[in-house]
Amino acid sequence: MSKFGVLVMGPAGAGKSTFCTAMIQHLQHSKRPCFYVNLDPAAEDFAFEPDIDIKDLISLEDVMEEMSLGPNGGLIYCFEFLMENLDFLTDPLEEVTEDYLIIFDMPGQIELYTHVPILPDLVKHLMRGSLNINMCAAYLLESTFVIDRPKFFAGTLSAMSAMLMLEMPHVNILSKMDLIKGQVAKRDLKRFLDVDARLADEDPSRPVPSNDLDVLPETLDNTDPAKTENVMAGSAFYQLNKAVARLIDDFSLVSFLKLDAQDEDSVNAVLSYIDDAIQFHEAQEVKEPKDLDMDPMEASGMDD
Ligand SMILES: Nc1nc2c(ncn2[C@@H]2O[C@H](COP(=O)(O)OP(=O)(O)OP(=O)(O)O)[C@@H](O)[C@H]2O)c(=O)[nH]1
Numbered sequence: 001m002s003k004f005g006v007l008v009m010g011p012a013g014a015g016k017s018t019f020c021t022a023m024i025q026h027l028q029h030s031k032r033p034c035f036y037v038n039l040d041p042a043a044e045d046f047a048f049e050p051d052i053d054i055k056d057l058i059s060l061e062d063v064m065e066e067m068s069l070g071p072n073g074g075l076i077y078c079f080e081f082l083m084e085n086l087d088f089l090t091d092p093l094e095e096v097t098e099d100y101l102i103i104f105d106m107p108g109q110i111e112l113y114t115h116v117p118i119l120p121d122l123v124k125h126l127m128r129g130s131l132n133i134n135m136c137a138a139y140l141l142e143s144t145f146v147i148d149r150p151k152f153f154a155g156t157l158s159a160m161s162a163m164l165m166l167e168m169p170h171v172n173i174l175s176k177m178d179l180i181k182g183q184v185a186k187r188d189l190k191r192f193l194d195v196d197a198r199l200a201d202e203d204p205s206r207p208v209p210s211n212d213l214d215v216l217p218e219t220l221d222n223t224d225p226a227k228t229e230n231v232m233a234g235s236a237f238y239q240l241n242k243a244v245a246r247l248i249d250d251f252s253l254v255s256f257l258k259l260d261a262q263d264e265d266s267v268n269a270v271l272s273y274i275d276d277a278i279q280f281h282e283a284q285e286v287k288e289p290k291d292l293d294m295d296p297m298e299a300s301g302m303d304d
């Protein structure tokens with residue numbers, strides 16, 4: 001028997017938990033069961049009570065206090081502890097049947113998705129171990145990033161890094177679309193959804209610097225806001241963004257879906273992509289006639 005799940009990831013405040021809540025609401029309206037797993041050891045308020053909450057195993061607050069760690073080091077410690085106590089996840093998930101969508105709500109610390117190998121190990125355990133969950137990653141990036149193109153390309157690079165690291169079906173999502181409504185022309189938005197590297201050359205908010213040598217790296221002085229700002233507008237920064245955009249273009253891997261979590265149609269559209277990526281409906285269709293113990297002609301309504 002297969003199980004089905006989605007790992008909701010992305011930077012801090014990208015709208016992950018809001019998207020999880022919107023998905024749960026939509027699944028309930030569609031009479032589909034779901035199983036909500038909170039893996040953020042710092043999360044406090046939930047619109048829906050999680051079926052599994054990592055805080056019942058370990059809380060970030062306790063770790064920070066007892067181990068004298070900061071929030072990022074504390075989070076890594078919590079995940080290492082989870083990896084040593086995987087039964088905490090495995091035992092309840094064993095009971096989940098294939099008609100459920102298992103929703104994993106992840107924390108926003110970006111290091112978890114880039115260079116620490118914990119998440120690939122966790123994903124392997126969920127997908128390839130006895131649980132055998134068909135999983136898809138949903139990586140959220142806030143849509144307001146499209147207003148600031150270097151920020152957009154940096155965010156896209158982080159999504160790509162997660163895609164390459166996790167080696168699982170992946171859906172990238174521009175969240176909070178309501179916030180940029182009317183601010184970006186439809187034609188321009190299309191070029192962000194199917195990432196077009198030429199956007200880095202045509203940034204209206206940052207004119208192309210005339211002198212290639214106008215800002216050298218040694219001028220970077222984090223203590224002086226004026227100088228930092230200068231670097232962010234200079235030719236070195238421009239060239240860096242172009243190189244990042246080219247890298248993203250070369251991979252031809254990254255495209256985004258639009259999401260407005262307040263709009264159920266939008267949530268439904270994103271969920272359809274997730275269902276396709278994990279082949280959820282195929283498994284349900286195969287199951288139905290057998291499980292209903294019905295004559296196939298009767299089940300298809302062709303017996304009269
Ligand atoms: N306007 C708008 N605001 C949103 C949307 N989704 C989330 N937000 C807001 O963005 C903020 C962060 O949302 P969360 O869902 O907590 O984000 P998160 O990614 O889970 O945050 P962390 O778990 O702290 O990393 C909250 O104030 C939400 O109300 C959206 O679609 N539109």
Ligand SMILES: [Mg+2]
Pocket residue numbers: 016017018040043105106107
């Ligand atoms: Mg959250």
